[in-house]
Amino acid sequence: MIASLSIAQRRNGLAFALCLALLGLLMAAAAQHGPMVVHGAMALVLGIALTGALARAVYDPPPEAARASFYYDDPTRFGIAMTLIWAVVAMGVGVWVAALLYWPEATPAVPWTSFGRLRPVHTTGVIFGFGGNALIATSFYVLQRTSRARLADELSPWIVLLGFNLFCLWAVTGYLMGITQSKEYAEAEWYADLWLVVIWVVYFVLYIRTLARRAEPHIYVANWYYLAFILVVAILHIINNLALPVSFAGAKSVTIWSGVQDAMVQWWYGHNAVAFFLTAGFLGMLYYFLPVRSGRPIWSYRLSILSFWGITFFYIWVGSHHLHYTALPYWVQTLGMTFSIMLLVPSWASAGNAIATLNGAWHKVRDDATLRFMFVAAVFYGLSTFEGSFLAIRPVNSLSHYTDWTVGHVHSGTLGWVAMIVFGAIYTLVPQLSGRDQMAWPRAIEWHFWLAVTGTLVYVVSMWNAGITQGLMWRSYGPSGTLTYSFLQSLQAMAPYYLLRTIGGGMFLAGTLLCALNCSATARAATGEVAASDRPLLPMPVE
Amino acid sequence: MLRLHYNLEKLSTGLVLGIIIAASIGGFVEIAPLFTIGETVERPADLRPQTPLELAGREIYMREGCYACHSQMVRSLADEIDRYGPYSRAGESAFDHPMLWGSKRTGPDLARVGGKYTDAWHVAHLTNPRAVVPASIMPAYPWLSEPLDTSGLGPELATMRRLGVPYTDAMIADAERDAEAQSQPDSDGAAGVKERYSEKIVVRDFDGSVARVTEMDALVAYIQSLGQLTAIAHDQPPADGE
Ligand code: HEM
Ligand code: HEM
Numbered sequence: 001m002i003a004s005l006s007i008a009q010r011r012n013g014l015a016f017a018l019c020l021a022l023l024g025l026l027m028a029a030a031a032q033h034g035p036m037v038v039h040g041a042m043a044l045v046l047g048i049a050l051t052g053a054l055a056r057a058v059y060d061p062p063p064e065a066a067r068a069s070f071y072y073d074d075p076t077r078f079g080i081a082m083t084l085i086w087a088v089v090a091m092g093v094g095v096w097v098a099a100l101l102y103w104p105e106a107t108p109a110v111p112w113t114s115f116g117r118l119r120p121v122h123t124t125g126v127i128f129g130f131g132g133n134a135l136i137a138t139s140f141y142v143l144q145r146t147s148r149a150r151l152a153d154e155l156s157p158w159i160v161l162l163g164f165n166l167f168c169l170w171a172v173t174g175y176l177m178g179i180t181q182s183k184e185y186a187e188a189e190w191y192a193d194l195w196l197v198v199i200w201v202v203y204f205v206l207y208i209r210t211l212a213r214r215a216e217p218h219i220y221v222a223n224w225y226y227l228a229f230i231l232v233v234a235i236l237h238i239i240n241n242l243a244l245p246v247s248f249a250g251a252k253s254v255t256i257w258s259g260v261q262d263a264m265v266q267w268w269y270g271h272n273a274v275a276f277f278l279t280a281g282f283l284g285m286l287y288y289f290l291p292v293r294s295g296r297p298i299w300s301y302r303l304s305i306l307s308f309w310g311i312t313f314f315y316i317w318v319g320s321h322h323l324h325y326t327a328l329p330y331w332v333q334t335l336g337m338t339f340s341i342m343l344l345v346p347s348w349a350s351a352g353n354a355i356a357t358l359n360g361a362w363h364k365v366r367d368d369a370t371l372r373f374m375f376v377a378a379v380f381y382g383l384s385t386f387e388g389s390f391l392a393i394r395p396v397n398s399l400s401h402y403t404d405w406t407v408g409h410v411h412s413g414t415l416g417w418v419a420m421i422v423f424g425a426i427y428t429l430v431p432q433l434s435g436r437d438q439m440a441w442p443r444a445i446e447w448h449f450w451l452a453v454t455g456t457l458v459y460v461v462s463m464w465n466a467g468i469t470q471g472l473m474w475r476s477y478g479p480s481g482t483l484t485y486s487f488l489q490s491l492q493a494m495a496p497y498y499l500l501r502t503i504g505g506g507m508f509l510a511g512t513l514l515c516a517l518n519c520s521a522t523a524r525a526a527t528g529e530v531a532a533s534d535r536p537l538l539p540m541p542v543e
Numbered sequence: 544m545l546r547l548h549y550n551l552e553k554l555s556t557g558l559v560l561g562i563i564i565a566a567s568i569g570g571f572v573e574i575a576p577l578f579t580i581g582e583t584v585e586r587p588a589d590l591r592p593q594t595p596l597e598l599a600g601r602e603i604y605m606r607e608g609c610y611a612c613h614s615q616m617v618r619s620l621a622d623e624i625d626r627y628g629p630y631s632r633a634g635e636s637a638f639d640h641p642m643l644w645g646s647k648r649t650g651p652d653l654a655r656v657g658g659k660y661t662d663a664w665h666v667a668h669l670t671n672p673r674a675v676v677p678a679s680i681m682p683a684y685p686w687l688s689e690p691l692d693t694s695g696l697g698p699e700l701a702t703m704r705r706l707g708v709p710y711t712d713a714m715i716a717d718a719e720r721d722a723e724a725q726s727q728p729d730s731d732g733a734a735g736v737k738e739r740y741s742e743k744i745v746v747r748d749f750d751g752s753v754a755r756v757t758e759m760d761a762l763v764a765y766i767q768s769l770g771q772l773t774a775i776a777h778d779q780p781p782a783d784g785e
Contacts, residue, residue, distance in 0.1 A: 101649065104673075104680045115682045116608020175608075182605035183641055211555045218552045227558060232566045246695060246702045252602075254702045259636035260583045261574070263644055268570050276566075305548050312562055316569030322646065325618035327633035329582050332573050339569070398620055402648035475622040483625055487651045492678050 079137025090125025310346025405467025600765025
């Protein structure tokens with residue numbers, strides 16, 4: 001890592017590391033006690049470790065000038081390793097949380113192992129830790145290939161990755177220690193949120209500077225999606241997290257939004273976290289890796305334009321479908337419902353475009369488990385967006401809202417679509433980045449594929465059953481006009497489904513573990529060779 | 544159109560601006576009016592802010608992630624009204640920073656739970672749910688018998704006042720003392736809490752041990768206040784969404 005930095009970059013890196021250590025020290029000193037001290041200490045340790053490593057190597061020989069004629073992939077390698085670590089940890093917590101709903105005594109009676117604290121560890125860990133690292137790592141790779149240019153500098157990708165992972169770590173350890181804003185998918189406290197803004201600015205600037213160096217006049221579709229991901233997530237994150245800290249020496253803050261306005265802002269954020277974190281970025285991944293792996297160009301260029309702008313424009317309107325029949329004004333709910341239905345058009349245009357791209361490569365889908373991961377991802381993308389538009393219809397939502405149907409929908413999207421496309425991308429990338437023509441254990445990919453597909457289906461189908469059963473039991477009336485079932489009866493009806501879901505999740509986790517081991521075996525057998533065609537063109541700015 | 548886009552793709556700033564504009568319209572149209580129209584801005588005249596003890600309980604509710612299993616939003620649907628009580632109104636949560644409407648009902652809705660059970664029931668239930676409801680899958684919270692840390696309450700009230708919650712100077716100055724007094728009905732401060740907040744607030748020893756103010760006191764005080772902050776939670780026009 002350090003050897004690839006120029007002397008000036010090492011100095012700047014040193015300054016950054018010192019600032020980080022200082023920030024940690026300041027946080028710990030200001031807070032004096034409580035979780036913020038622990039977080040300060042984490043920053044301090046990371047800062048000192050980086051300072052030490054850089055200080056020792058500042059005046060080592062500078063990197064060879066020839067580096068400019070290669071792509072810079074070390075950050076991508078690191079990002080993929082972090083993706084896999086977060087995947088195993090956070091999905092492991094997912095299985096644990098699932099088990100707790102079947103077997104509530106499974107956790108010792110200490111605060112940090114309680115369901116309510118572990119659940120956000122799961123959601124933050126998978127969305128930000130697993131999904132976020134995968135997005136950042138692949139975006140660096142795809143950006144360079146589609147621009148035929150090397151990253152604009154060698155230092156900022158490291159700041160982005162290390163800073164982002166520090167954010168994730170602050171967030172999840174915070175929940176365990178009991179600090180949270182309690183806003184779904186935005187639980188991290190104010191200083192972590194501010195830190196993420198800084199990191200995000202560095203990320204955006206790096207992206208734009210690299211784009212400006214591109215040797216291809218056109219910006220490829222995948223980059224439109226990655227750009228939408230970076231920009232819109234920034235807007236959402238900043239507005240939803242506006243808060244006044246109670247004191248700068250403590251973790252507690254009060255969000256500036258309240259009541260109905262807070263609910264609307266929260267779900268405007270919440271659903272667009274789905275849209276621009278869990279969808280747009282991953283569509284970028286799909287638009288690059290699917291054509292590369294299948295050896296076929298994207299089926300329709302026009303359709304990709306239509307779906308990109310459709311998704312960017314429509315998604316923002318749909319957050320209010322999380323608030324049907326609540327105290328939110330009726331017209332806002334109606335807008336949310338209407339746009340959710342219209343959103344099916346660009347969503348299916350993307351899914352259809354992906355599947356049509358595979359036309360003529362079906363034999364590869366049959367033989368290559370990696371490509372099959374991507375195919376299944378596109379199918380689940382189509383399914384879960386159809387389901388989403390359906391759930392957004394007001395009368396349907398009256399049944400599904402608050403039930404496990406939502407959880408089923410969530411995981412058909414996240415397991416079936418997000419995780420599958422990530423695995424497809426990882427199995428394409430890791431051999432290539434290791435200078436090998438295939439993974440160390442090619443047959444394990446096949447195993448992983450079937451574990452993942454079966455696990456997803458078991459999970460999703462059991463949650464559909466659970467959710468619909470729950471919804472029907474809650475609203476069922478007896479002949480005398482009284483409710484037929486008590487809440488407790490509906491709860492008891494859930495037990496078999498919760499058990500099944502835990503088993504399905506366990507299978508999915510086993511597959512993920514296999515993937516992590518396979519990747520580490522492949523990386524250890526790396527040859528360091530780079531294909532002659534995998535090089536940037538000479539710098540010649542086009543804008 | 545296609546030609547236009549063909550050129551747009553060559554311009555990174557163009558794309559960036561396009562994305563920002565396309566992605567801003569919807570949010571603006573849906574969110575901005577909520578700060579102006581009467582339906583969402585009006586506050587019930589009798590809505591009282593939470594007492595420091597209840598607020599501390601709310602913090603514990605957030606800290607333990609109770610919101611991940613419990614909603615606090617009765618929708619305007621017949622079965623929900625029959626099961627939980629009158630549907631929730633916008634004004635009820637006007638002082639809630641943040642709202643805790645929730646999105647998942649692994650357990651029942653809690654918007655109308657205040658006054659439904661005795662304090663002792665809640666204490667036993669929170670300490671070990673299965674001792675009270677054998678089929679429950681709710682986690683046990685034995686650590687809530689720890690003493691309550693009241694030290695941050697004054698500054699917290701002050702912060703909330705800056706955001707528009709009507710806490711008075713006296714409320715802020717006495718926050719820590721009020722938190723303790725609300726669970727010690729025989730103490731000197733007890734009358735002051737009622738005077739500052741409302742005659743209707745509950746001043747009681749919630750957890751059954753007067754000597755100490757515990758996290759349990761705070762959480763139970765909070766649970767008992769749900770649906771009790773304003774009269775509109777109970778008298779309301781007929782539901783429209785059926
Ligand atoms: C091993 C696989 C997984 C298992 C066993 C699992 C399990 C769970 C469980 C038990 C819940 C709580 C549901 C409840 O409260 O009733 C949950 C929620 C959630 N999970 Fe997972 N999960 C897995 C993978 C993932 C992945 C890969 C993602 C995202 C990339 C994800 C995203 C979420 C989200 C967003 C929620 C919150 C849902 C809501 O609030 O409605 N999960 N998961
Ligand atoms: C056309 C696209 C989609 C639409 C219209 C849509 C619609 C919906 C609706 C109506 C809900 C239920 C809200 C409620 O009753 O509380 C929901 C929840 C959710 N959806 Fe989707 N969905 C779409 C695609 C996706 C995809 C692709 C993913 C994941 C990658 C996803 C992730 C989620 C999550 C995480 C939630 C749970 C939020 C929560 O309650 O915590 N959705 N969606």
